Amino acid sequence: MAFSRLWITSFAVLGLTANIVFLIGCISPATRDIALYRVNVTSLADELQRLAMDDGGNKTVLLRPPELATYWYWGMSGICDNFEMTGETRCRWAFSPTQNLISILEESLRDRLGNDQEQRTNAIVASWNSTLNNINPARLAAKEAKFAAQSKASAALAILASVLDAATPLLALCLQHASHKRVPYLAPCGSALMALAAGTLAVLSMRDSVHSIVDSSGRGGPAIIILFVGAAIRVLSCGAAGRSSSRGNKHTGLPEFGEPEWRCIDFTYDDRPLQMLQMLGNAGVSMSPQWSVRTRYHLEVKSTPVGCDAKRFGTAAITPSAFHGEATVDLRRLERMETLSSEVGYRESSPMRS
Incomplete structure (x- = not known):
């Protein structure tokens, strides 16, 4: 999550810079x-x-x-x-x-x-x-009024996008524990849409400007290009770049937009194959010597609509990918050639004996 905050902050700074450059032309x-x-x-x-x-x-x-x-x-x-x-x-x-x-x-x-x-x-x-x-x-007169309205709207959107960019790192920090992983990315997405709209209005305003009277001798400048580049940078911060391949997502750790909604299931897992003991040991979790093949675990699984019940969990290949404190173990399991992400809530103090 720390890397995701750094990712969002870095691109927010770049987007803010692009907006400021556009505004000081x-x-x-x-x-x-x-x-x-x-x-x-x-x-x-x-x-x-x-x-x-x-x-x-x-x-x-x-x-x-x-x-x-x-x-x-x-x-x-x-x-x-x-x-x-x-x-x-x-x-x-x-x-x-x-x-x-x-x-x-x-x-x-x-x-x-x-x-x-x-x-x-x-x-x-x-x-x-x-x-x-x-x-x-x-x-001329009608075009002058239209240009004024469009250019003012473009400037207002660029300023709003800049304000949102400046607040993005703080929002990402405040929302790091949000229940939905995509929530911290809403701010850069909103900023990207504002910058895109500002650039579009700037392009449209040129049709009603003095530039349109002498289009053979006038030319557009780089300000609009800078604004669109800034919008593209914000899209990258939303994780669109990592969506192209699973390898990209593995390295960036960014959530994919459009992935299925999650649902939560509670069940009791009877660890007869000793997979849970092995997984917890690999994750560095301290385990009681009394835990054995007869130990049961209460699991809180957040799964895709495909589902994850006790039987599926017990028969799937469990590979620990990360362990965060004593509250959450992030698991990945491979089933039918499809990777499904699960978050398993684990309570060390409450194993149940059969």
């Missing part, structure tokens, strides 16, 4: 490349001009001034301007990211030019505003 120049996507600003200006003319507008000037950035990077926590000629990158906090082009343009120009060139900034913004006003609102 474009918060600073150092995290510029952890973006949802990037857009070539010149190509965006050309495409907006074309859409405006298709909708009956007039061609405007100052859509492509030299002061504009080469690329705009959208991350979950900010927007970055990249100036390819100088290699400079400037980032602004925006959580969750916005698609309002006028706000982005104005903030970008003020960040680059400062307040000393207010007139130049206003002229460029007015030119872009005129072009956007000539475009059918259905092309």
Whole structure:
């Protein structure tokens, strides 16, 4: 069980790291490349001009001034301007990211030019505003609202998954003695589903983003890939990796999801073949010298629906695999080429004499 807790904790830390990396995209120049996507600003200006003319507008000037950035990077926590000629990158906090082009343009120009060139900034913004006003609102306005809703939902799910990841080691410790072996794995499974949903919403939001206007020049970034990788890591922590083979399960000690439900049976076992004495001796259990072939044992067996009664237990090959204190002996028995797991409750102080 200690190994299982270590397994869960290790993958929870990796999943939490992936979530944090996703959430801090474009918060600073150092995290510029952890973006949802990037857009070539010149190509965006050309495409907006074309859409405006298709909708009956007039061609405007100052859509492509030299002061504009080469690329705009959208991350979950900010927007970055990249100036390819100088290699400079400037980032602004925006959580969750916005698609309002006028706000982005104005903030970008003020960040680059400062307040000393207010007139130049206003002229460029007015030119872009005129072009956007000539475009059918259905092309941009509706998509902007949809993008905002999807990106906020994606960020919220990523944050919830991070909180659950942070709490997973504590939950695994508190639930280590749960009656059902799969209970400690519920937290990483829930976190994996949240991360998967967050990644799916992030992908869907790109269809309603500025990226979709100039998909020929824009491209998706690694942030979404990181989020999906984080979800896959959590699935591994749930034991899915060990399910592929019985050998994998033997080394990982992880329960298989989808295995049959257990049921408990109490019965008295008469140890005439001396199998129980041999098994307990191999497990290092102290035994009374008075115990003999006539000793009976009260067994509490947790078995699969195939069943495990006194007759089956007495005739099966019993191989001890682990012994935990004085309370539980974990047994494995092979019957009809099928391995069945049983947990036998053993009370040293209450052997029954016939």
